[in-house]
Amino acid sequence: MALAFLRWTFRxxxxxxxxxGVCVMFYYTPNTHSSRDGMTDALRQMHCAKLRRKFSMIKxxxxxxxQSFTRGLSDFMSxxxxxxTTEREVNRLSLQFFCNATGSLFLTKRNTAVNQTISYETSIxxxxxxxxTLHSMLPEVLCVCVCVPWSGRRLGRCAVVxxxxxxxxxxxxxxxxxxxxxxxxxxxxINDSDVGLKTDLITINPxxxxxxxxxxxxxxxxxxxRVSVYGNASLVMPAFAYTFCTELxxxxxxxxxxxxxxxxxxxxxxxxxxxxxxFWKRRGLKPRRLSSGFMLINTALELCEDVHVYGFWPFDTNxxxxxxxxxxxxxxxxxxxxxxxxxxxxxxxxxxxxxxxTLHLQPCSSDTR
Numbered sequence: 202m203a204l205a206f207l208r209w210t211f212r213x214x215x216x217x218x219x220x221x222g223v224c225v226m227f228y229y230t231p232n233t234h235s236s237r238d239g240m241t242d243a244l245r246q247m248h249c250a251k252l253r254r255k256f257s258m259i260k261x262x263x264x265x266x267x268q269s270f271t272r273g274l275s276d277f278m279s280x281x282x283x284x285x286t287t288e289r290e291v292n293r294l295s296l297q298f299f300c301n302a303t304g305s306l307f308l309t310k311r312n313t314a315v316n317q318t319i320s321y322e323t324s325i326x327x328x329x330x331x332x333x334t335l336h337s338m339l340p341e342v343l344c345v346c347v348c349v350p351w352s353g354r355r356l357g358r359c360a361v362v363x364x365x366x367x368x369x370x371x372x373x374x375x376x377x378x379x380x381x382x383x384x385x386x387x388x389x390x391i392n393d394s395d396v397g398l399k400t401d402l403i404t405i406n407p408x409x410x411x412x413x414x415x416x417x418x419x420x421x422x423x424x425x426x427r428v429s430v431y432g433n434a435s436l437v438m439p440a441f442a443y444t445f446c447t448e449l450x451x452x453x454x455x456x457x458x459x460x461x462x463x464x465x466x467x468x469x470x471x472x473x474x475x476x477x478x479x480f481w482k483r484r485g486l487k488p489r490r491l492s493s494g495f496m497l498i499n500t501a502l503e504l505c506e507d508v509h510v511y512g513f514w515p516f517d518t519n520x521x522x523x524x525x526x527x528x529x530x531x532x533x534x535x536x537x538x539x540x541x542x543x544x545x546x547x548x549x550x551x552x553x554x555x556x557x558x559t560l561h562l563q564p565c566s567s568d569t570r
Contacts, residue, residue, distance in 0.1 A: 249280035257554035259547055274550075275520035278562055285556025289502075292557045296503040300476045306500060307437065307467040310339050322442045322471035322478075323490060329447055338458045340465050357381035359505035362396055363494045363512035364389050366526035367519055371395045373511055373565040380509065384497050385434075388427055390530045396512070400434040404493050407438060407449040414453075421456040428457065433464050441471040442490070486548060488541040495545045498558070508558040513549055515542035520562065 256277055297303060305312060313319075315336045319329040360380035362368075364387065377383060377397035385391070385403040392398070405428075410417065414424050428436060436457065440450030450468060457466050477499055478491055494513060501508045512529065519525050527534055553560035 252277040252280060253554050256550050259550060271520045282559055283556050288555045288557040292502050296499055299480045300473060302473060302500045302503045305470045305473045308339055308470050309342050310336065311342050313339060319441055320471060321444060322474045327444050329441060335451065338454055340467055356505045358507040358509065359384065359501045360509050360511060361498050361501050364528045365512040365514040366529050367514040367562060368395050368512040368529040369526065371564045376565045377511060382505065384501060386493055391430065395529065400431040402435045402437060403431055405436055405438045405453060407446040410449040410453050417452050417456055424453065424456060425460060436466040438468055440468040486544055490540065492540045492542065492545060502558065509561060510549060510558055511561045513546060514562060515546050
């Protein structure tokens with residue numbers, strides 16, 4: 202009986218050895234490469250889906266540990282981008298309902314009357330009375346694309362170009378210039394290699410007039426030359442953000458309006474900026490004031506079909522832990538008391554993860570998204 206058991210055991214071992222050999226032979230045949238590649242692709246898709254969920258629900262930036270954050274973000278940004286039409290439309294409708302850039306982004310002759318009291322964006326007590334002279338220089342209606350009256354038609358693919366140092370040596374110029382509509386900020390310098398040349402709308406910060414063009418009435422040429430590089434771009438200023446902004450903005454308007462009547466200059470509606478600030482406060486973002494870049498990204502989300510965001514990066518190092526300047530064109534730093542750039546960035550990252558906009562954080566020559 203013991204001998205029979207040994208024979209049975211030996212036969213079982215032989216069967217197992219043969220089976221194992223077949224399995225090994227099967228595994229190493231050429232036909233299995235596609236199976237392994239498919240498994241690798243499936244695992245990669247699962248990993249990207251996990252990262253997408255993680256960054257769509259990321260907590261405010263004050264809880265972020267930068268090194269581990271950028272390591273995970275670098276991995277995520279190498280994943281294929283997934284646009285989500287539903288998320289885009291939900292964001293657009295929410296912004297249109299609460300803020301209505303379509304009708305109230307700028308002060309115009311249509312939405313503002315002579316002698317109307319204008320409330321300031323950041324004050325509940327200060328007001329300005331619209332006079333006839335200033336009213337005559339307001340655009341007739343909300344203008345885009347060289348003051349074609351806004352008709353509700355979406356703008357197509359929009360590029361919102363921030364001033365972040367990650368744009369330096371990015372080779373993103375031609376990609377940005379291929380957009381249907383390009384938004385820039387604070388009279389930022391332009392070039393064809395990294396940030397492009399096309400400009401449809403650009404902001405002027407009143408503090409720039411205060412610091413860089415002190416003798417504007419006597420010597421307007423410096424400002425005129427500065428804005429001439431942007432061609433037919435619309436210029437916009439937050440004249441009613443703070444009381445000190447009004448006089449500086451009107452000075453700039455008085456100089457530029459007569460020499461470029463077909464190249465509009467407009468003032469942000471303080472009501473629009475107020476409601477946009479409230480929109481984000483209800484969602485937990487509570488800076489003293491939103492940055493102009495974040496404001497106009499939201500405007501683009503409402504007015505554009507497809508929003509691409511460049512140069513928004515609030516950290517001192519990039520995703521590879523290499524130092525980057527805050528701006529691509531100078532070494533100036535922002536006021537941390539005024540804006541909460543890292544928290545704004547986290548919100549943009551959430552929108553990117555949800556497929557509502559495309560956030561570009563890598564050089565365009567190697568951008569695989």
